[in-house]
Amino acid sequence: MQLVEDTAQKQAAAPAPTGIGTRIKRCKPVERLVDETGQGQGGSLRRSMGLAQLTMISIGATLGTGIFVVLGEAVPVAGPAVILAFVIAGITALFSALAYAELAGMIPASGSAYSYSYATMGELVAWVCGWCLMLTYGVSVAAVAVGWGEYINQLLFLVTGISLPEGLTQPPGAEGGIINIPAAVVVVLAMAALLVGIRESAWLNSVMVVIKLGVLVMFVAIAITAVQDGNFAPFMPLGMAGVSAAGATLFFSYIGFDAASTAGEEAKNPQRDLPRAIMLSMIIVTALYCLVAFAAVGAVPWGIFGETEATLAQILTEVTGTPIWSVVFAAGAVIAIASVVLVVLYGQTRILFAMSRDGLIPKIFSKVDANGTPRWNTIIITAFIAVLAALVPLGHLADATSIGTLFAFALVNVAVLVLRRNRPELPRNFRVPFAPLTPVLGVLSCAYLMLSMGVATWVTFGLWLAAGLVIYFGYSMRNSRLEAEATAAPAEQRP
Template structure:
């Protein structure tokens, strides 16, 4: 079938050799890129939402989400070591499931990277406004310039500024971006370590009861949301073409960054529950209120008027916990650390998105001009500028509310396709050299697929519906351009046959 054009792994490698990016990243830089992409909005902001859905059981939610990501990471490691080029899940699916599925994956990754980048930028804006309001500088950003039209303002100017700065940094160079990211990762690790060191010693076992106030379904629902806290590790695979010794370094960085973050998340969730408790707010019928709903906002306001704010009502859960246990100044410093750290997440989301678009352009599915390399900085500057404009506009005018769940829907689809691709290649191309092999793939692969489907089913209905609608929009673009311009169709990327001796 013409819709299932497959681009062989040899052809993919040949294309990359003709127009490749500079290999400048080592294993530590790559691991830190993964940590930088993972630790961000999820742990600093979504902890309160996880607590509202699962109570103390959110610790299990972190484990479930981390486990799904872990089995997916093993699949990513096998493919990225075999095919060390940019493109991540898009490239892998092109080689196994064909062009149409690859386009759908690339289009879905926009939900993961661009939507997430815009959401984090708006979150950073909120931290900036809060810090300035509570500082002695006397600076106050007008409401109309710190909020988009959805909140009664005009434009979210701080979010626009941070997007522009990050785009400029990405254009200057990958190595410079990685160095900047490493500094911000150090800030995040220091902040989370300080939180664990202060919160864990004062944990009270009584705060863990009842452990599952909303049952196991609440835990899985929390895992579906908190999955956003792990999104980003796959951005490591998008840097494959810019990695030194990718066959060795990519698997180490993928699994290593995920392991580091999972350990921190477990420590943080235990500290939050143990230090102050994390029971959800209930309605009159004994049902948990929906995070972000009007009913929950009203109940939080009533409790605040009485001088009490539970962790599930806080927009800065970690800082709130430390203030509650007497570490007010350190709590404020945690807020400052989140403010300093979130730009690294915006950077990695934009980094991943531009590399996906770069490869799609190189394959002819997007205009070829997007894959131009800057003569001085050796970066894909055109696609970086285009992506930056889109993300900046989203951050300037669109709401953040449910963007995490929308982002998750695209990510889960990509993870599922990667797991499926690994298993198919084990059968179709079993003799190909694999520098890294996912262990017990016939268990790991189905676990990854089943986990992705389960988490998707527990996303809110609106997030589930966004994905098929977004996919249909993408198919329209594909048939208008990529379907006819594909290099696989024209034979542009077919590798030349080697002459026999």
């Protein structure tokens, strides 16, 4: 009889199970997200960056392989109107940048779009967003590292006339490929910089950004001396359809400004400086892209871009008649791409830090050392990315990063709309102008570009999402901090 009574009492005291629908839709209030910054279970990140460093992080992640290689792909489609295509792509990216600016100032958390989704659309959507960002950042670092290896090889050939053997610069599956050592090396070098500390890493990134800005300004200054009016005619040879197609391609040259938002917990004054850094970087990058495009298509006939693999370095050689400026430019490209690897790897570790603090991935990713650096987080993710860059042909996986990025951008725009409706009283240092129109346009533009992707890319993305859902329902939902708190709370305090 006593056993029956004890069992009944335990059942009465045991928490009533919460429905799965409630569990996947639970949100973290904005106030809590803000309060938790600097309160990681394994220590806190250090606030050491001002507006200049945050702007450099945003520029460092954005200004990379895009302008150095994508121009040659876009000019044959748009002709001299590639300048207009850059403007269109910039305006499209601006919709999402404005949304990031508003939310980064309100929620200065390391999780970026993941944290914004957690505050507005619930845990499952936040997990999917974070899972997409893992793909975007992780594979992007690997892909950029592969590009860095190609530029290193090009620079070596320009200086010495010798190229590295294909067996050491290509992954298995590529012609003659065994292992891509340069790609792995640059990832490890970026890890070493991050392990020293964020202040030193931010300083190093700032130096590299200044160098690559200087190299691109050098290109404009030299190429503009050879600009001829005749090279701009016809301005739009393939019509507006060609400009639109080029704009879709060039949109991905603007991806990267979100990296500044991952520094929310290491900014001295995030509410003020994060929105400014995002918008300032967008202005600088857009202006520089248009100047480079103007100088490039004005210096040589646009048809050359379709007939040969015309690069900015080759244009400098043709304009000056000497290869010395090509060598300087190639060296600048090596530095430019290295800064992208550094900053994007940094952003990856900070998103994982936020997800780990919430219990959605193991706690080791949110432990920090005495320097305020998530050491094991950085080491683990570097090892994974270095192997990916060295041994795996990226193929459609690299294309799927574009969908992952666009999906995250769309969620950030939705988050602005949700908070404007549900929490209009929250202080906003920066407000998206013309809302709700601007965020809606942001969502629609992201959806349009996602739908323009190929079937193979969608299949890869779908498989990645399926794997993420298995992990969420098998591990993350059960280990979430919100789940633990709901289980520990008295039954009458739970919904």
